[in-house]
Amino acid sequence: MLYDPAALVAVAEARPRGRWRDLLEERRFLAATLIAPAVIFILALVGGPLLLSVYLSLTDATGGTLHGHWVGLDNFTNAWSDPNFRRALRNTILFTVVSQAIVLVCAGLIAHALTRPIHGRWILRFLILLPWAAPVPLSTIGWLWMYDSLFSVVNWTLVHDLFPGHHAFYLYKVVNWLPLPFGDIDRLNPPQWLGNSTLALVAVISVHAWRLIPFAVVIFLAGLASIPTEVQDAARIDGATGFRKFLYVTLPLQLPIATVALLFGIVFTATDMTVVYILTRGGPFNSTQMLTTWAYQTGINSGNLGEGAAISLYLLPLLFVVAVLMLRFARKVEVS
Amino acid sequence: MIERREKLFSYLVLGPFAIVLAFPFYWMLWTSFKSDIDLYNVNDVPFAFGKGSPTTRNYGFLFHHTQYLTWVKNTAFVGIVVVLITLALALPAGYALTRLAGRWGQNVGVGIFLTYLVPPTLLFLPMSWVIAHAGLQDRLLSLIIVFPSFTVPFSTWLLMGFFKTIPLELEDAALVDGASRLKTLLHVVFPISVPGILTVVIFSFSLVLNDFVYALAFITTSSAKTISTGVSTELIRGDVFYWQALMAATLIPSIPLALLYNAFLNRFIAGFTGGAFR
Numbered sequence: 166m167l168y169d170p171a172a173l174v175a176v177a178e179a180r181p182r183g184r185w186r187d188l189l190e191e192r193r194f195l196a197a198t199l200i201a202p203a204v205i206f207i208l209a210l211v212g213g214p215l216l217l218s219v220y221l222s223l224t225d226a227t228g229g230t231l232h233g234h235w236v237g238l239d240n241f242t243n244a245w246s247d248p249n250f251r252r253a254l255r256n257t258i259l260f261t262v263v264s265q266a267i268v269l270v271c272a273g274l275i276a277h278a279l280t281r282p283i284h285g286r287w288i289l290r291f292l293i294l295l296p297w298a299a300p301v302p303l304s305t306i307g308w309l310w311m312y313d314s315l316f317s318v319v320n321w322t323l324v325h326d327l328f329p330g331h332h333a334f335y336l337y338k339v340v341n342w343l344p345l346p347f348g349d350i351d352r353l354n355p356p357q358w359l360g361n362s363t364l365a366l367v368a369v370i371s372v373h374a375w376r377l378i379p380f381a382v383v384i385f386l387a388g389l390a391s392i393p394t395e396v397q398d399a400a401r402i403d404g405a406t407g408f409r410k411f412l413y414v415t416l417p418l419q420l421p422i423a424t425v426a427l428l429f430g431i432v433f434t435a436t437d438m439t440v441v442y443i444l445t446r447g448g449p450f451n452s453t454q455m456l457t458t459w460a461y462q463t464g465i466n467s468g469n470l471g472e473g474a475a476i477s478l479y480l481l482p483l484l485f486v487v488a489v490l491m492l493r494f495a496r497k498v499e500v501s
Numbered sequence: 502m503i504e505r506r507e508k509l510f511s512y513l514v515l516g517p518f519a520i521v522l523a524f525p526f527y528w529m530l531w532t533s534f535k536s537d538i539d540l541y542n543v544n545d546v547p548f549a550f551g552k553g554s555p556t557t558r559n560y561g562f563l564f565h566h567t568q569y570l571t572w573v574k575n576t577a578f579v580g581i582v583v584v585l586i587t588l589a590l591a592l593p594a595g596y597a598l599t600r601l602a603g604r605w606g607q608n609v610g611v612g613i614f615l616t617y618l619v620p621p622t623l624l625f626l627p628m629s630w631v632i633a634h635a636g637l638q639d640r641l642l643s644l645i646i647v648f649p650s651f652t653v654p655f656s657t658w659l660l661m662g663f664f665k666t667i668p669l670e671l672e673d674a675a676l677v678d679g680a681s682r683l684k685t686l687l688h689v690v691f692p693i694s695v696p697g698i699l700t701v702v703i704f705s706f707s708l709v710l711n712d713f714v715y716a717l718a719f720i721t722t723s724s725a726k727t728i729s730t731g732v733s734t735e736l737i738r739g740d741v742f743y744w745q746a747l748m749a750a751t752l753i754p755s756i757p758l759a760l761l762y763n764a765f766l767n768r769f770i771a772g773f774t775g776g777a778f779r
Contacts (some may be wrong), residue, residue, distance in 0.1 A: 192601050195601055195683070198604045199593035199597035200594045200609070203593070203613070203653055203657055204594070206649065206650075206653060207588055207613060207650070207653060207654060210647065210649070210650035211616045211624065211654070214625075214627040214628050215619055215632075217626065218624065218626055242692055250529060270557055272513050274518075275514060276511065278511040278514040278515050278579070279511075279515065281508060283515075285513065287763075289515045289516075289519050291759060291760075291763050292519040293515070293518060293523070294759060294762060294763060295522060295755070297707075297759075298707075298755050298756075298758040298759035298762050299751060299758070299759075300754065300755070302729040302732070303729065303732055303733075303750065303751035303754070304751060304755070306737075306751060307526075307529050310529075310742075310747070316541070316547070318528055318547050332745065334561075335599035359747055378518075378522065383770070386770055388554040390770055399762040405535070432617070436618075436620030438622050438714055439713040443733060461622065465626075472625065477620070478623065480620060481619065484618045484620075485615065488618055492611065492614075495653075
């Protein structure tokens with residue numbers, strides 16, 4: 166661009182030079198002015214309550230009041246010695262790890278397939294992204310209905326002859342071949358998805374994976390779109406196709422963004438209460454409690470605010486360690 | 502030849518996944534048109550309509566005998582106001598942290614993102630105490646104040662990445678031309694940030710829709726509920742589940758939202774790749 170120097174000087178001189186104006190031109194002052202509202206807001210709405218709940222966790226406060234006696238770390242040790250807490254902790258990790266493993270593999274495949282110009286891509290993409298658009302508190306009710314003890318459509322599909330005719334076809338027979346972590350499906354006694362401890366775990370994981378796959382697909386699509394076409398072309402010229410191209414070209418370039426998808430997936434699963442709360446309320450017999458639901462149960466339903474806060478606080482260091490490690494990893498991969 | 506094989510691979514992957522992921526919605530649609538006699542007959546084939554079905558009675562029940570429409574309106578209102586607050590706070594902060602604050606900007610940015618990790622399930626206990634003492638219980642204002650606590654950190658972080666990709670030369674040119682920093686921000690930077698802003702709008706709105714804990718804790722009056730809690734608390738009465746109405750209630754907001762997300766997906770992807778993660 167070419168500038169007429171005379172015009173520039175004229176513009177600069179014509180500018181009013183109020184004191185306030187000058188202050189706003191000052192880089193650091195402007196930065197502080199723009200950042201302050203957000204930071205103050207976050208400190209007030211996250212920092213404040215966080216400190217308050219740390220305080221609560223050190224007292225024996227009960228429902229209704231926020232005043233209790235100082236009990237030190239008792240709430241933390243009490244929570245830890247409760248087998249239900251241990252199970253909730255184990256479940257939180259189990260749900261997160263298993264559902265995220267499923268999400269990463271499925272979303273990777275889907276995103277990869279979606280980048281090809283095929284017919285009907287729009288409608289396929291629409292269908293695949295549907296679970297993301299539905300609010301979780303509502304779509305989980307849909308699953309509650311699909312896993313119903315009597316009218317489960319999942320069970321109906323499993324145990325009924327799907328192609329009536331000469332050759333009967335039962336889906337459950339196929340399912341029984343698979344090495345699944347629960348026993349064989351019995352035709353006359355169909356699985357109680359939400360009534361059996363092991364199956365309820367499967368049900369919760371399935372809902373988490375289902376709702377987070379579309380989200381991961383979107384992030385992966387963004388990642389794939391960011392791979393420069395030159396790299397793709399170079400790979401093609403070098404004769405890399407199909408799986409080899411995926412392994413040596415696409416996958417390494419996708420790592421940072423996959424890390425981000427995973428990070429969000431972990432946060433969304435580990436801190437979520439909705440799915441378990443609506444699907445099983447932590448049951449049967451507390452077998453599907455997560456830290457979040459167990460904290461709710463202890464803090465609200467049993468009115469033991471202090472211990473409830475302590476239970477939720479156990480989640481925090483876990484998340485922070487995961488987040489810091491992954492952000493660092495993402496940055497490292499990018500630099501190299 | 503290879504191309505054809507790859508296309509076939511795409512269909513083989515996408516077909517089954519599309520069926521599995523979309524099936525619950527197909528099932529909600531089907532269920533929402535069933536009559537009670539048909540729905541609760543174990544001998545009926547669930548994929549066919551039986552006695553008394555299909556019927557639109559369930560939709561009539563939802564619209565006329567529950568406060569569903571009020572909940573939808575409440576949700577939309579809260580969502581829009583929260584998105585506006587989020588933009589007002591996160592846009593300037595995101596810009597300043599990337600462009601004006603220098604090295605410590607990045608660290609503050611990471612700090613802000615880390616606050617997003619503090620789960621609502623931890624914060625809602627003290628917060629409901631504060632809300633009760635401020636006399637905001639059962640008012641939508643309580644949600645409008647609290648929801649930005651998770652949308653702002655997320656959006657600030659997202660926008661920081663986005664601003665990094667805007668070429669510095671554009672701003673420099675404007676500054677050399679004599680525009681003030683604030684003017685540059687308003688007239689040069691924000692207009693070209695539309696994909697980033699759109700990303701933030703969509704994400705914040707979907708975070709608001711997905712909240713359950715705060716809405717459950719703060720609001721108990723039926724007329725002040727949002728869909729996320731209204732549907733699950735008012736259409737499930739004790740052991741009685743109004744299944745068909747529940748399914749209809751889920752479908753109604755989901756389908757337009759899905760169309761909206763899809764329509765904006767490409768710009769949205771541009772916003773994301775814009776460098777939120779580099």
